[in-house]
Amino acid sequence: MPPQSLRRRKTALLALALERTAPVTLQQQLCEQLREIILAGRLPPGARLPSSRALAAELGCSRNTVVTAFDQLLSEGYLEGQAGSGTYVCRVLPEELLGVAPPAEADSASSEVSGGTAGPRLAGRAAAIVDLSRRDRDRHRPAPGPAQGPAQGPAAVPAPNPAQAPGETLRAFLSGPETNDFPFDVWGRLYARIWRRPADRLLQLDSAAGMQSLRAAIAGYLRAYRGLQCDWRQVIVTTGAQAAIGLATQMLLEPGDAVWIEEPGYVGLRGPLLATGAKLVPVPLDGEGISVAAGARLAPKARAAVVTPSHHYPLGTTLTLARRLELLEWAREADAWILEDDYDSEYRYAGRPLASLQGLAAGRGEAGRVIYVGTFSKVLFPSIRIGYLVVPEALVEPLTAGQAALGAMPSALVQPVLAGFIEEGYFATHVRRMRRLYAARQAALVKAVRTHLDDLLTVTPDDAGLHVMAGLKAPLAARLGDQGAARVAAAAGIGVVPLANFFHGPATRQGLMLGYAGVPEDEIDRGARRLGEALRTAMGS
Known part of the structure; x- marks a missing residue:
C-alpha cells in the first residue's frame, strides 16, 4: 500500500482517544471505539489498519494494549489478518452475517459508551454488556446471501461465484429446537380451558x-x-x-x-x-x-x-x-x-x-x-x-x-397452561417424541458430514444436545479458520457458528457448531453438500 494511502487510513483513526481515568480498561476502550468506527463505515471492509506498534505510538499506550484489542476484534470477526501481511477490516462483518445492517452513525448510547459527548451517561460495565448483546444476537434467523462488492486486502475470504449462489436459504445448520412438531393443538385446548372463564385467583398476583x-x-x-x-x-x-x-x-x-x-x-x-x-x-x-x-x-x-x-x-x-x-x-x-x-x-x-x-x-x-x-x-x-x-x-x-x-x-398467562401441560403428561410425551426425532437428525448430520465434508471437517456423534461441534481438518484450519469458514457458509445461505464466538478471550482452538434439531433430514444432506462446495471454492480447490 502506498505511504500516502496508509497515512490517510491512519488519520481516520486519530479520532481515537483513551482515557486513563475511565472505569474500563484501555484495551476495552480501544476495542469499543474501533468497533464503532468499523460499523459506522469510517473504516470500510478490506481497509488495512496501522501496525500495532504505530497505533500504540499514536495513542501513547503500550503495544500489548493494542495487540490485545486487535486479538479481541479478530475473535469477534471484525478484523482478519495473516502473519506478515497486516490486519484488515473483515469483508463481511458479524452484524451482516446475522442479517443486521450496521448503523450509518453510532447511536447516542453507544457514542457515550465509546467516549462521545452525546446521549446518556451509562455505567462503565454497559459497554461490555452491549458488546455481549452484539455477539449473541439471534442465531436462528436465516443467513444472508453473498455480500456485494469486491474483497480487498490479502486476508479477505473469497466469496463463492455469484453465478453459483443458491436461490434457496436452508435452515441448515442453525441452532435451536424443532417447533413445527410442537403439539400446539393440545397447548391451545389447555389455554382455552383455563382462560375462557379464568378463576379469580388467576387474575390476582x-x-x-x-x-x-x-x-x-x-x-x-x-x-x-x-x-x-x-x-x-x-x-x-x-x-x-x-x-x-x-x-x-x-x-x-x-x-x-x-x-x-x-x-x-x-x-x-x-x-x-x-x-x-x-x-x-x-x-x-x-x-x-x-x-x-x-x-x-x-x-x-x-x-x-x-x-x-x-x-x-x-x-x-x-x-x-x-x-x-x-x-x-x-x-x-x-x-x-x-x-x-x-x-x-x-x-x-x-x-x-x-x-x-x-x-x-x-x-x-x-x-x-x-x-x-x-x-x-x-x-x-x-x-x-x-x-x-x-x-x-x-x-x-x-x-x-x-x-x-x-x-x-x-x-401469569403461560404459567397455568405450562403446569397443566406437565401435570397431564403432555410434556413427557413431547420430550420422548423429540428425543427420537433429534437422535435421527443427529445421525443424518454425522452421515452427511462424512459424505460431503470428510476432507474438511471431522465430527463424532454426541450423546446429547441439539448440535454437534465439528473440528476443522488441517487444510481448512490453515486456509480459512473457523471464522472464515463461517463467512463463506453465510454467503452460501448456510448458518454455522465458529467456536471462536464462544471464547471470552482469544480463541485457543477452532471448530464449527452445526445445529440439527430444527433441520429436516433432507435439508441436512443438501446443506452439507452446499457447504462443502462453498468451502472448496473459497479455498481454490
Whole structure:
C-alpha cells in the first residue's frame, strides 16, 4: 500500500482517544471505539489498519494494549489478518452475517459508551454488556446471501461465484429446537380451558416466585427425571435462564466478586454476570470438563462458578464424577456458590440421563452450595420465556423478595397452561417424541458430514444436545479458520457458528457448531453438500 494511502487510513483513526481515568480498561476502550468506527463505515471492509506498534505510538499506550484489542476484534470477526501481511477490516462483518445492517452513525448510547459527548451517561460495565448483546444476537434467523462488492486486502475470504449462489436459504445448520412438531393443538385446548372463564385467583398476583401449580409440577418432574432433592417451595419461576442467573447473582454477589465461567462457554450468561459488576474469570476445559485446578490458580477465592455439567455448551463435554466432587470440595473450602445450568438435559440419546450436580450435592449433605438453573426454551419453543431456579431453602425467601423488588415476575398467562401441560403428561410425551426425532437428525448430520465434508471437517456423534461441534481438518484450519469458514457458509445461505464466538478471550482452538434439531433430514444432506462446495471454492480447490 502506498505511504500516502496508509497515512490517510491512519488519520481516520486519530479520532481515537483513551482515557486513563475511565472505569474500563484501555484495551476495552480501544476495542469499543474501533468497533464503532468499523460499523459506522469510517473504516470500510478490506481497509488495512496501522501496525500495532504505530497505533500504540499514536495513542501513547503500550503495544500489548493494542495487540490485545486487535486479538479481541479478530475473535469477534471484525478484523482478519495473516502473519506478515497486516490486519484488515473483515469483508463481511458479524452484524451482516446475522442479517443486521450496521448503523450509518453510532447511536447516542453507544457514542457515550465509546467516549462521545452525546446521549446518556451509562455505567462503565454497559459497554461490555452491549458488546455481549452484539455477539449473541439471534442465531436462528436465516443467513444472508453473498455480500456485494469486491474483497480487498490479502486476508479477505473469497466469496463463492455469484453465478453459483443458491436461490434457496436452508435452515441448515442453525441452532435451536424443532417447533413445527410442537403439539400446539393440545397447548391451545389447555389455554382455552383455563382462560375462557379464568378463576379469580388467576387474575390476582400470586407469589413472586411463581404459581404454586407450576412450581409443584416442575419440582415433581425434576425429582423424577433429574434426581434433584427439592420441595416445590424451593422452585422460583423466572423469565428464562438468563433472568434466573441474573436474579441469583444480583442477590448473592458484590461488585468485583470473581466468578468462574467456562472457557469457551455460553455467551448469553455473561450479560447477567456483568450486570452485577462481577469479575469474570474464564476457566479452561479439558476432557473431564471445567478444570477446577486451573480455576483455583486463577481465582481461588471466587464467590461462584457457573457450569454446564451435564452437557457443556458448545463442546458437549460431560463433567466427570471425579471433577464434580472436586468442584463441590472447592466450593466448600472457598465458601462459594455453584450455579448449575442444566439447559438441555432432557435430550440425551445414549444411556440414562446423568444425575444432576444438585442431587449429588444433596446426597453428600452439601445441597446448600448448589443453585440449579433450568429453562423450557430449548425443550418447548424459544419465545415461551420461562425458566426457573431451584435454590437451597435458606435462599427461598430472599430471592423471592428480590424478584418482587425487581419487578421481574413472569406473566401469569403461560404459567397455568405450562403446569397443566406437565401435570397431564403432555410434556413427557413431547420430550420422548423429540428425543427420537433429534437422535435421527443427529445421525443424518454425522452421515452427511462424512459424505460431503470428510476432507474438511471431522465430527463424532454426541450423546446429547441439539448440535454437534465439528473440528476443522488441517487444510481448512490453515486456509480459512473457523471464522472464515463461517463467512463463506453465510454467503452460501448456510448458518454455522465458529467456536471462536464462544471464547471470552482469544480463541485457543477452532471448530464449527452445526445445529440439527430444527433441520429436516433432507435439508441436512443438501446443506452439507452446499457447504462443502462453498468451502472448496473459497479455498481454490
